[in-house]
Amino acid sequence: xHISEGVLSTPIxxxxxxxxxxxxAVGLRKLxxxxxxxxxxxxxxxxxxxxxxxxxxxxxxxxxxxxxxxxVLGWASFPAILVGLLLQAxxxxxxxxxxxxxxxxxxxxPAVICALLFRPLMLRGGRSRVIGAxxxxxxxxxxxxxxxxxxxxxxxEGFIHAAEVLAVAHLPIMVAEGFFTVLIxxxxxxxxxxxxxxxxxxxxxxxxxxxMEER
Amino acid sequence: xRTLRLLPCLLLLALLAAPSQAFAHKVNIFAYVDxxxxxxxxxxxxxxxxxxxxxxxxxxxTGAVLATGTTDEKGALIIPVPPKxxxxxxxxxxxxxxxxxxxxxxxxQASEFASLTAAAKAKPxxxxxxxxxxxxxxxxKANAPAKAAANAAASVETKAAPAATxxxxxxxxxxxxxxxxxxxxSKLAPVKRMLLESxxxxxxxxxxxxxxxxxxxxxxxxxxxxxxxxxxxxx
Numbered sequence: 001x002h003i004s005e006g007v008l009s010t011p012i013x014x015x016x017x018x019x020x021x022x023x024x025a026v027g028l029r030k031l032x033x034x035x036x037x038x039x040x041x042x043x044x045x046x047x048x049x050x051x052x053x054x055x056x057x058x059x060x061x062x063x064x065x066x067x068x069x070x071x072v073l074g075w076a077s078f079p080a081i082l083v084g085l086l087l088q089a090x091x092x093x094x095x096x097x098x099x100x101x102x103x104x105x106x107x108x109x110p111a112v113i114c115a116l117l118f119r120p121l122m123l124r125g126g127r128s129r130v131i132g133a134x135x136x137x138x139x140x141x142x143x144x145x146x147x148x149x150x151x152x153x154x155x156x157e158g159f160i161h162a163a164e165v166l167a168v169a170h171l172p173i174m175v176a177e178g179f180f181t182v183l184i185x186x187x188x189x190x191x192x193x194x195x196x197x198x199x200x201x202x203x204x205x206x207x208x209x210x211x212m213e214e215r
Numbered sequence: 216x217r218t219l220r221l222l223p224c225l226l227l228l229a230l231l232a233a234p235s236q237a238f239a240h241k242v243n244i245f246a247y248v249d250x251x252x253x254x255x256x257x258x259x260x261x262x263x264x265x266x267x268x269x270x271x272x273x274x275x276x277t278g279a280v281l282a283t284g285t286t287d288e289k290g291a292l293i294i295p296v297p298p299k300x301x302x303x304x305x306x307x308x309x310x311x312x313x314x315x316x317x318x319x320x321x322x323x324q325a326s327e328f329a330s331l332t333a334a335a336k337a338k339p340x341x342x343x344x345x346x347x348x349x350x351x352x353x354x355x356k357a358n359a360p361a362k363a364a365a366n367a368a369a370s371v372e373t374k375a376a377p378a379a380t381x382x383x384x385x386x387x388x389x390x391x392x393x394x395x396x397x398x399x400x401s402k403l404a405p406v407k408r409m410l411l412e413s414x415x416x417x418x419x420x421x422x423x424x425x426x427x428x429x430x431x432x433x434x435x436x437x438x439x440x441x442x443x444x445x446x447x448x449x450x
Contacts, residue, residue, distance in 0.1 A: 003316035040434030
């Protein structure tokens with residue numbers, strides 16, 4: 001779902017850049033610096049995920065992992081996805097520099113929204129955690145297709161057409177990422193519960209608390 | 216339960232190992248001029264061609280859309296070089312729209328279809344010498360009986376000879392260019408294919424490793440900066 005260079009009009013590109021900048025600023029502010037390496041690892045996972053294609057369905061689509069990033073990182077998904085997409089643009093020529101803002105927002109905003117929506121479920125543990133993680137993984141992809149279509153709404157493509165095509169093509173990915181997010185979240189809560197408890201609590205404390213801590 | 220958990224892992228590994236790696240994020244278009252046609256190859260990757268992608272042929276200078284075409288199942292498109300482009304001798308930009316925000320372009324330079332431009336320009340002038348030659352020919356024939364019978368054979372030979380070579384020259388250049396074009400095309404076919412294949416650059420492991428390295432390095436720097444800040448505030 002990388003939108004290519006030269007497809008979108010300048011106002012949309014600018015809006016995407018501004019929103020991404022804002023999201024990244026919030027993400028960095030809320031970032032607990034003790035968990036910087038978690039962000040790095042997930043950023044790398046996001047970077048690589050787009051090379052893994054799921055050969056199911058009419059078109060070949062790749063993994064996104066934005067739901068997983070949202071589940072673990074919350075607002076820090078913005079800087080993580082920005083870095084991942086930047087390197088994809090540099091090294092693989094996916095997307096491009098001018099569309100970086102729009103592409104980042106299309107992937108990171110759903111991650112944050114799903115984190116806000118499903119985290120309470122995930123924190124409950126047991127079956128709700130599984131359901132919450134699955135929803136976080138799959139709904140993030142669904143929202144990403146909707147956001148991408150919204151960005152394409154003012155091109156020849158049109159919102160409805162793009163949304164239909166993208167959502168249908170990404171159905172297998174939604175299921176796959178749902179399961180994968182359940183797996184990773186389950187694993188992390190067992191092995192490194194602090195990743196969740198600390199980042200989670202930091203995420204939803206009033207902003208500025210983290211920044212205060214490290215100063 | 217444990218086996219259940221392992222399943223997605225195994226699935227993912229299978230996906231990783233799957234040889235069909237199609238990259239539907241970047242769309243490529245490769246085009247060249249073949250005779251009077253533009254031949255374009257549109258693909259996401261070697262295996263993943265662009266089905267029914269829309270290619271617009273655009274005058275690179277004026278931005279006017281001169282022609283549009285749709286690719287077939289194999290991502291190929293053969294479209295005649297637009298006459299306007301031939302006349303204007305401007306570079307052509309081929310813009311491929313593969314849907315869902317995928318777009319790629321390439322440029323066919325005017326020099327690639329320069330022979331067509333030359334041919335188009337030569338057409339009116341080409342007719343002129345041919346006509347003069349035709350006109351000259353009857354004159355020769357008319358003159359021939361007027362002259363002495365003995366000289367006739369010789370004069371016809373001498374006068375007809377330059378006319379014949381004049382026709383031959385024009386015809387010859389045409390024949391030669393055609394023949395050369397044909398042989399060149401057949402000889403260049405593998406080169407074109409090689410160029411096409413080399414332009415179908417897929418992601419290499421080096422780049423992937425490099426990217427991961429960059430990410431780790433970048434966050435490493437951030438962690439370092441954060442730890443220094445912490446140290447300073449601690450002191």
